[in-house]
Amino acid sequence: MNKIVVTDRTGESQRFDASDKMRILHAGLLAGVGLPHECGTGTCGMCKAKLETGEIADLWPEAPGRRSCRRPGEVLLCQSAAVNDVSLSLRSAFSPPLRPACERVKGRLTLEETLTDDVALFRCTLERPLVYEAGQFALVGLPDLSGPRAWSMIDYTPGAAHFDFLLRRAPGGGASAIVFDTSDELDVELIAPLGQAIFDPDEGRPFVAIAGGSGIAGMLAILARAEAEGPVNAGTSHIVFGLRDPDSAYLLDRLDAAVSQMNGALRVTVAFSDAPASALLQQAHANLIFTEGLAHDVAAPIVEQAKHGDVKPVYFVAGPPAMVDATLQHLLTVLNVAAEDVRYDRFG
Ligand SMILES: Cc1cc2nc3c(=O)[nH]c(=O)nc-3n(C[C@H](O)[C@H](O)[C@H](O)COP(=O)(O)OP(=O)(O)OC[C@H]3O[C@@H](n4cnc5c(N)ncnc54)[C@H](O)[C@@H]3O)c2cc1C
Ligand code: FES
Incomplete structure (x- = not known):
């Protein structure tokens, strides 16, 4: 074990141990360090820190986040393993420790249901139950693959020893090739839960969730949490689900049933960017609103209306980085939504 000391910009120091196999960020989070x-x-690039003393191994020198390491000695904590005792400094202050605390847990991944040519549900059965919040994600390590992948839990069953992931096959992707092309069960190792894009019904606020493609994954957990809790008497919640075209659509039955169950407290708009919905598709999902356009454009009038409701909604955004960035830009600069009301996950 190597001794790690991290000092933040206020001068506060925190200490923890990390083996030479473990990424420093993950070891720190598991030790309860913010x-x-x-x-x-x-x-x-958010986990950058300056190496002050000691030696680290850079486990992924090509990591895109390295672009933000501009000062000499800066490294990504999520891609660095300690070779010996190490001290590092942060430009920011420590965050509060993760709540719920993140844990390391073994699991087994199996294909649950194929939804389209490149999207499927995978069941992850854990060696023991895990506590998490709706909207959080897990870092999943796969056998013989360098670096874990971040995948959002799609259910809200804290305390259960299993949950599902909604995975999209990334062309040429390392994890994609393993999970989609292996018919056997896969042993996986998780570090979870992580993520700040959490839905808490106790806030008493409706939500506007804007998802691009597999970004719907975390929104499904939020939906499950809202369904379990029942409608908040604070206004209507919305989901805007952006997809390419009707052929690439999935989970519409699930969303249709949710609108019906939420009894007026939820509206779901499906936005196709490249082709309109057929009359048949619309008939088959009479509770859903179908429209053409990009998710952030389609969401704009919904946000305008929600903004002026009695209770300010919480906004959730998830999906491919370009979609998330365009939506955040629109929300914050065009629609003047306050940054503290927006929670997001960039899927890349
Ligand atoms: C918060 C969050 C939640 C996400 N939730 C989901 C989800 O619910 N469903 C979903 O389908 N996708 C989700 N993603 C995207 C997911 O993490 C992967 O990018 C996706 O599964 C493709 O992985 P891949 O290995 O097939 O592709 P690859 O292109 O091989 O890898 C994708 C990612 O894996 C990491 N990586 C790649 N190579 C290395 C390496 N050599 N060493 C270390 N790390 C490496 C990087 O983070 C890279 O961006 C989420 C991403 C984030 C950040
Ligand atoms: S690059 Fe390390 S947390 Fe994102």
Whole structure:
């Protein structure tokens, strides 16, 4: 074990141990240290820190998040393993420790249901139950693959020893090739739960959730939580689900049933960017609103209306990075939504 000391910009120091096999970010989070992070997997750059003393191994030198390491000595904590005792400094202050605390747990992944050519549900059965909040994600390590992948839990069954992931096959993707092309069960190792895009019904606020493609994954957990709780007497919640075209659509039955169950407290709009919905599709899902356009454009009038409701909604955004960035830009600068009301996950 190596001794790690991290000092933040206020001068506060926190200490924890990390083996040379473990990424420093993950070891710190597991030890309850509030290290800055977002994706946990090398893309966002939020976990950068300056190496002051000691030696680290850079486990993914090509990580996109390295673009934000501009000062000499800066490294990504989520892609660095300690070679010996190490001290690091942060430009930011420590965050509060994760709640619920994140844990390391073994699991087994099996195909649950194929939804389209490149989207499927996978069941993850855990060695023991895990406590998490609706909207959170897990870092999933697969056998013989360098680096874990971040996948959102789609259910809200905290305390259960299983949950499902909704996975999209990424062309040429390392994890995609393993999970979609292996028929056997896969042993996986999870670090979970992570993520700040959490829905808490106790806030007493409706939500506007804007999802691009597989970004619907975390929204399904939010939906499950809202369904379990019953409608908040605070206004209508909305889901805007952006997809390419009707052929790439999935989970419409699930969303249709949710609108029916939520009894007027939920509206779901399905936005196809490339082709309109057929009359047949609309008839088959009479509770859903179908429209053409990009998710953030389609969401704009919904947000305008929701903004002026009695209770301010919470906004959730998830999906491919370009879609999330366009939506955040629109929400914050065009629609003047307050940043503290927006929670998001960039899927990359
Ligand atoms: C918060 C969050 C939640 C997400 N939720 C979902 C979800 O619910 N469903 C879903 O389908 N996708 C989700 N994603 C995207 C997911 O993490 C993967 O990008 C996706 O599954 C494709 O993985 P891949 O291995 O097939 O593709 P690849 O292109 O091989 O890899 C994708 C990601 O894996 C990591 N990676 C790649 N190579 C390495 C390496 N050599 N060393 C270390 N790390 C590496 C990087 O983060 C990279 O962006 C989420 C992403 C984030 C950040
Ligand atoms: S948390 Fe390390 S790059 Fe995102």
